[in-house]
Amino acid sequence: MTDWRARLPELRERIRRIERPTAAVHGVLPFGIAAIDQLLPGGGLARGALHEIYGVGGDEEDGALAAAFVAGILGRLTTQKSSAGDGTVLWCLSRPDLYGPGLAAHGLDPARLVLVRAPRDTEILWALEEGLRAPGIAAVVGEVGTLAAVASRRLQLAAERSGITAFLLRRWRDGGQAARERNLPNAAVTRWRIAELPSLPTLGEPGVGHPRWRIELLRCRGGEPVCWEVEEADATGHVSLASALADRPAPPVPAQQFRLVG
Amino acid sequence: MPLADALSFFPGLATAAAEPAEDIAALRRLAEWCGRYSPWTAPDGADGVRVEITGSAHLWGGEPALAADLMARLDRRHLAGRIAIADTLGAAWATARFAEGKSPVILPPGDCGAALAPLPVEALRLDLVTAQGLRRVGLKRVGDLSAMPRDALARRFGQIVTQRLDQAQGDLPEPLSPLGEAPTRRVRLSFAEPVADPADLLLATERLVEDLIPRLAQEGAGARRLDLGFHRVDGRVERIRLGTARPSRDQRHLTALFKERLDTIDPGLGIEDVILAAFMVEPLPPEQIGLAGHAPTNETNSIALLLDRLGNRLGLAALSRLDPRASHIPERASVYVPISVAPAKTGAQRHPAPVPGSLDPRLRGDDEIRPPRPIRLFDPPEPVEAFWLLPDDPPFRFAWRRRRHRVTRADGPERIADEWWRPEGSSAVDAIRDYYRVEDEEGRRFWLFRMGLHGHDHPPRWFVHGVFS
Numbered sequence: 001m002t003d004w005r006a007r008l009p010e011l012r013e014r015i016r017r018i019e020r021p022t023a024a025v026h027g028v029l030p031f032g033i034a035a036i037d038q039l040l041p042g043g044g045l046a047r048g049a050l051h052e053i054y055g056v057g058g059d060e061e062d063g064a065l066a067a068a069f070v071a072g073i074l075g076r077l078t079t080q081k082s083s084a085g086d087g088t089v090l091w092c093l094s095r096p097d098l099y100g101p102g103l104a105a106h107g108l109d110p111a112r113l114v115l116v117r118a119p120r121d122t123e124i125l126w127a128l129e130e131g132l133r134a135p136g137i138a139a140v141v142g143e144v145g146t147l148a149a150v151a152s153r154r155l156q157l158a159a160e161r162s163g164i165t166a167f168l169l170r171r172w173r174d175g176g177q178a179a180r181e182r183n184l185p186n187a188a189v190t191r192w193r194i195a196e197l198p199s200l201p202t203l204g205e206p207g208v209g210h211p212r213w214r215i216e217l218l219r220c221r222g223g224e225p226v227c228w229e230v231e232e233a234d235a236t237g238h239v240s241l242a243s244a245l246a247d248r249p250a251p252p253v254p255a256q257q258f259r260l261v262g
Numbered sequence: 263m264p265l266a267d268a269l270s271f272f273p274g275l276a277t278a279a280a281e282p283a284e285d286i287a288a289l290r291r292l293a294e295w296c297g298r299y300s301p302w303t304a305p306d307g308a309d310g311v312r313v314e315i316t317g318s319a320h321l322w323g324g325e326p327a328l329a330a331d332l333m334a335r336l337d338r339r340h341l342a343g344r345i346a347i348a349d350t351l352g353a354a355w356a357t358a359r360f361a362e363g364k365s366p367v368i369l370p371p372g373d374c375g376a377a378l379a380p381l382p383v384e385a386l387r388l389d390l391v392t393a394q395g396l397r398r399v400g401l402k403r404v405g406d407l408s409a410m411p412r413d414a415l416a417r418r419f420g421q422i423v424t425q426r427l428d429q430a431q432g433d434l435p436e437p438l439s440p441l442g443e444a445p446t447r448r449v450r451l452s453f454a455e456p457v458a459d460p461a462d463l464l465l466a467t468e469r470l471v472e473d474l475i476p477r478l479a480q481e482g483a484g485a486r487r488l489d490l491g492f493h494r495v496d497g498r499v500e501r502i503r504l505g506t507a508r509p510s511r512d513q514r515h516l517t518a519l520f521k522e523r524l525d526t527i528d529p530g531l532g533i534e535d536v537i538l539a540a541f542m543v544e545p546l547p548p549e550q551i552g553l554a555g556h557a558p559t560n561e562t563n564s565i566a567l568l569l570d571r572l573g574n575r576l577g578l579a580a581l582s583r584l585d586p587r588a589s590h591i592p593e594r595a596s597v598y599v600p601i602s603v604a605p606a607k608t609g610a611q612r613h614p615a616p617v618p619g620s621l622d623p624r625l626r627g628d629d630e631i632r633p634p635r636p637i638r639l640f641d642p643p644e645p646v647e648a649f650w651l652l653p654d655d656p657p658f659r660f661a662w663r664r665r666r667h668r669v670t671r672a673d674g675p676e677r678i679a680d681e682w683w684r685p686e687g688s689s690a691v692d693a694i695r696d697y698y699r700v701e702d703e704e705g706r707r708f709w710l711f712r713m714g715l716h717g718h719d720h721p722p723r724w725f726v727h728g729v730f731s
Contacts, residue, residue, distance in 0.1 A: 057704060058665050059729075064638045068731030071637070088565055099728060100584040100596030102637030106731070110584040114565075114601060116572055117580045127572055134568035196705035196731075198670065207673040208701050211731060 016222075026163040029077055033230075036215075041222040045073065045190070048163035050156040052188035054170035056195040060178040063143060063171040065194040065213065067098065068106050070141055070167050075107025077165065078138050090131040092116040092124040093143040095171075112138075125151045132158035132166060141167045145177060152186035191219035197229065282308075292341075295497040298535045299328060301448055302438055310358065312351060314438045329366035339497055349374050351438060352430030356385035356404075375431050379405030386426040392419055404430075447485075447540040449473040456495045456532025463492070463527060463536070467520045470538035475513050484509025484546030490520055492527055493535035500527045505578050507569040507602050509544040515567050519574060569601060578602055590678060592727060593641045633676050634699065636709045636728025643711070643725035653716040656698040660710065662726050667702035674698030675712075699730065707731075 026048030030037045037043045045051065053066040078087030091098065091113050100110035118124045121144045131140040132155065147168065159166045168188060172178035193216040199209030216227045269275055289305045293312075296303040299322070302314035315328060322328035329345050336343045345366035346358035353374040357367045360381045369377050378385065381404050383396045396419060401407055407415065407427055416424050428434035449470050457463065467490065478484060486509050492500040502523045510516060573581055581601040589595045648657035656672040675696035695711040702708070707730035714722040 058663070058706060061663070062638055062729045064636070064729035064731045068637050090568075096582075096598055097638045097640055098584070099592075099636055099639035100586055101635035102639070102728070102731075103584070105635060106637065110586070110596070113584055114569065115582045115584065115598065116576065117582065118576050123576060127576070130568060130571055134564045136564045137568070196707070198703065198705040199701060201671075206671075208671045208699050208707060211707065212705065 025160070029073065029080075029165070032076075036228060039217075039223065039226050041220065045165075047165045048159050049189040050152060050159050050166045050168060050187060051190045051192065052152075052168045052170060052186065053192045053194065054182070056193060059194075059196065060170070060172050060182075061174065063169055065196060066169045066171075066192075068102075069192065069194050069213075069215070070169060071103050071106035071108040073167075074112075074139055074141070075109075078108070078112050087112050087138040088114060088136065089138055090114050090116060090127070090140045092118060092127045092131075092141065094119055094121075094124065095143075121146050125155070128155055128166060129158050132162050132164050134164075135162065137164055139165045139167065141169060143169045143171045145170070145172050146181060147184070147186055149184070149186050152188055156187040156189070188219070189221045190217060190223075192216065193218055200231075291497060291499070294499045295493060296332075297491065297499065297537065298450070298452075298493050299332065301539065304438060306355070310355070312354075312438055315347070325368055326366075329368060333366060348377075350430055350432045351436050352387065352426060353378060353432070355387055356381050356430060360385040375408065378430055379403065379408065383407065386423070386430060388423065388426060392423065395419055396423070447474060447477050447543065448537065449477075449539075450535060450537045452535045453533070456534045458529040458532045460524065460529075463529065463533065464521060464524060466536045467524065467538075468517055470536060471513055471517050471520070474538055474540065475511050475516075478511040478540070478543065478546075479548070481543075482545060482547055483543040484511045485516070485540040485542070486544050487540070487542040488516070488520075489539045489541060491535075491537045491539070492529070492533045493537065494530045495532045495534055496530055498530065500529075500533075502527065504574060505570075506566075507573055507578060507581065508566055509546040510566070510570075511546060515570070518567065519570055522571065523574070573601075589681065591681060592635070592639060592678070594681075596639075634730065636707075636730045639709075639728040640726065643727040646710070646724050646726050648710070648724035654696075656700055656710065657724060660724065660726075662708075667706070667708070669700045670703050672698050672700040674700075678711075697727070 026046070028040070028042040028044030028046055030044035031040075053069055054060055055063060055065045059065050074089055078089060089108075089112050093115065094117065096115065096117055098113075098115065103110050103113075116124075116127050118127060124142050124144050125147070128140050128142040131137050147170070152168070155166055155168070158164075170181070172181060195214045195216070197212040197214055199212055201209055210231050212229065212231045214227065214229050216225070217223070218225055265277065269277075285308065286305070289308070289311065293303045293305045296311055296313050300313050300315050300318045304312050306312045315325070319325045319328050322331055325347050329347060332345060333343075343365070344358045346354045346361065346369070347366065348354035348357055348369040349371055353369060356378055357369060358365075361367050361377070383401060383404060383406075384393045385404060386407075388396075396402075396407070399418075401410070404427070407423065412424050425434060429436045451466050451470055451473075453466075457466075470490070474485075484506075486506055488504045488506075490502040490504075494500065502520055504516075504519050504523075506516075506519070569581055579600055582598040583601055585597055585599040587594055587597055644662065646660045646662040648660040650657040654675065656669060656674055658669050660667055660669070675698055678695045678697060680693035693713075694715065695713050697709060697711045700708050700710055708726055709728040709730065710724060711727055712722045712724055714720050716722060
C-alpha cells in the first residue's frame with residue numbers, strides 16, 4: 001500500500017521530464033528574483049532552448065525593450081562560470097543600430113558580441129542555426145521579422161542538441177506586419193512581451209524616473225502565462241519587482257517643471 | 263572588302279557577325295586556362311596570350327615539351343595558334359607573328375637580336391603610322407634599325423622605336439602584369455584522365471590543401487585568401503574563392519570551407535587540373551593544432567570556423583564587433599569594426615564595465631557621472647517634427663516614423679559640441695547639439711537633440727538619435 005507513495009516522486013519527475021525536456025537536460029538560468037523564478041518551470045529560463053521576445057506598439061519596430069531584456073539575460077549568462085567558452089554571443093541583425101554603451105548599461109559587455117549583419121530574415125535564420133551548431137558560443141540572438149513555424153522548429157531542435165540558448169528578437173517593419181506575425185504559433189519554448197510603463201515620479205525629483213516595464217510571459221512550455229511589473233533598479237540590468245504593482249499612469253508634467261541637467 | 267562584294271565572288275561564303283566583346287571574353291578565358299602552365303598569364307592585345315614560364319618550364323620537362331603539350335591541347339580544342347618561346351616578351355611577340363617556319367618556334371637563350379634581324383619592322387609592336395614611316399625611308403627589317411644611330415632614330419620617329427627595339431633585345435626590362443593578382447603560394451594537381459565525379463574532386467581538394475599546409479607552416483604564415491581553380495577539358499576555369507576571418511593553416515578548417523562550396527563547381531565534360539593558390543598570407547606563429555585523428559576540441563577554433571562559414575556566405579564585411587572609442591560624440595563612441603581587424607590590445611578604450619549590484623550611476627558617487635545612453639542608436643539621426651515653447655525647452659510634442667508622441671517628462675539638456683580638432687569636425691554654432699531624454703505618455707523613452715541655436719541663421723532642427731529601454 002505504501003509502495004505507490006514511494007514511487008510518486010519518481011513518477012512526478014518522469015512527467016516533468018516529458019513536459020520539459022530541455023530544462024531537464026541543459027538546466028536553467030534564474031532571473032534571481034523569486035517572484036519570477038518560482039513561476040518558471042525549473043526555476044528559471046531554460047538553457048538550450050529558443051525564446052521569443054518582442055515589444056509593444058512602436059517598440060515592435062524599434063526593438064529597444066526586447067534588446068534591453070535580452071542584454072540583461074545575456075549579461076548574467078555570459079558572466080557565469082559555467083557558461084561555455086569565453087562567452088561569445090552571436091547577434092544577428094539587419095539594421096546595425098545596436099549601441100555599445102547602452103548594452104553595457106544593461107550588464108552585457110559589448111566586447112563579447114559578434115554582430116552579423118544580413119539583409120534578409122532567411123539569412124539571419126540561417127546564421128542563427130549555424131551559430132547553434134558551434135560549440136563555444138554562449139548564446140545566439142536574432143532580430144527577425146517573418147518567422148515560419150518550420151524555421152523556428154529547426155532552431156529549437158538545434159538549440160536542444162547543442163545546449164546553446166537562442167533568443168529571437170522580433171522586430172517588424174510596420175504595424176501591419178506586426179499584426180500579422182504577432183500571434184502566429186512557433187516552436188519557441190517561451191514567448192515574452194515587454195512593454196514600457198510611464199515612470200513613477202521620484203519624490204522631489206522632476207524629470208524622467210526609473211524605467212518601469214511590464215513583462216508578460218505569454219507562452220511557456222510547461223508553465224502558465226503570467227505578468228509582472230518591474231522597475232529597473234540599477235545599472236546592471238537586473239530587474240526588481242516594483243514596490244507598487246498598481247498601474248497608475250503618471251500625471252502629465254507641465255513644461256516648466258522639467259529638470260535641467262548640466 | 264565589303265560583304266556584298268565577297269558574296270558576289272563566292273556565293274557559298276559562310277559569314278558570322280563580328281562580336282568583339284565575345285572575342286575578348288574568350289581570349290580572357292583562354293588566358294585563364296593557360297594558368298595551368300604558369301600563374302603569370304594575361305591576354306595580349308586582341309589576338310594573343312602571354313605566359314611567363316620562367317621557372318615553370320621544367321615542370322613539363324623543358325620548353326619544347328611544354329610547347330608540344332600546349333600545341334596538342336589547342337589542337338584538341340580546334341584552336342589554330344602559333345607558339346613562340348623567347349627570352350623577352352618583345353621577341354616572343356615578334357616570332358609568334360612574323361617568324362618563318364613551323365610553330366612552335368623556340369629561340370635559344372641569348373639570341374634575340376640575331377633571330378629578330380630578318381623580321382619586318384612591324385614585328386616591333388609599332389603602330390601603323392610609325393611602321394610606314396620607317397618603310398618609307400627604307401628601313402624594312404629589324405636588322406636595319408639596329409645598324410642606325412639611335413639618337414637619329416629617336417628624333418625622327420619618336421622614343422617608341424628604340425624602346426621597342428631594346429625591349430625585344432632584352433636591353434630594357436618589360437614586366438608582365440598577370441591577369442589577376444599573382445598568388446604567393448600555389449599547388450597543382452593534374453589528372454591523367456579528366457574527372458567529373460564529385461568524390462574525386464573532394465579528394466583532389468583534400469590533397470591540395472594537404473600540400474599547401476606544410477608550405478605555409480614552413481614560413482609561419484596562414485592563408486587569408488584562397489582560390490581553388492578547376493580547369494575543365496573545354497578550357498573553362500571554375501573557381502571557388504575563399505576568405506578567412508583570421509589567417510589559417512588548419513587543414514580540417516580549410517577543407518571544410520572548400521567542401522561546403524564544392525557543389526557549386528560544374529565539372530562539365532571533366533576536369534584535368536586543379537590549382538590551389540593562396541593570394542594573401544599573414545604571419546601565423548606555430549601552434550599546437552591538436553593530435554592527429556582527434557576532433558578539434560578547441561572552442562576558439564570552432565568559433566573561427568563558424569565566422570568563416572558565415573563570412574563566406576554573407577561576406578566578411580557583414581561580421582563586426584562593437585568597439586568603444588574615445589569620443590563624446592555618441593555615434594563615434596561605439597563603432598562597428600570588421601571582425602577581421604584584430605582588436606587593439608593595449609591602451610584601448612573600454613565600454614564602461616558593468617558593475618554588479620551597483621547603484622544608479624548618478625547615486626554611486628563616481629567622479630565621472632555618466633549620463634544614460636540609449637540601447638539603439640540611429641546613424642544618421644532621424645529628423646522629427648517637433649513643437650516646443652521656450653528656446654531651451656524640450657519639445658512637448660513630436661512626430662516620428664508616422665507616430666505622434668506627447669512628451670510627459672524630460673531630462674536635459676546635455677550639450678555636445680562637435681569635435682572641432684578633427685578635420686571633419688566643425689566649431690560652428692550649427693554643430694552644437696542639445697540632447698534631451700524624453701518620455702512619452704506610453705512610457706517610451708527617446709533621445710532627442712536639437713541642432714543649432716535660436717537667433718542664428720538656421721532655425722533649430724530636431725532629431726531622434728536613439729531609443730532607451
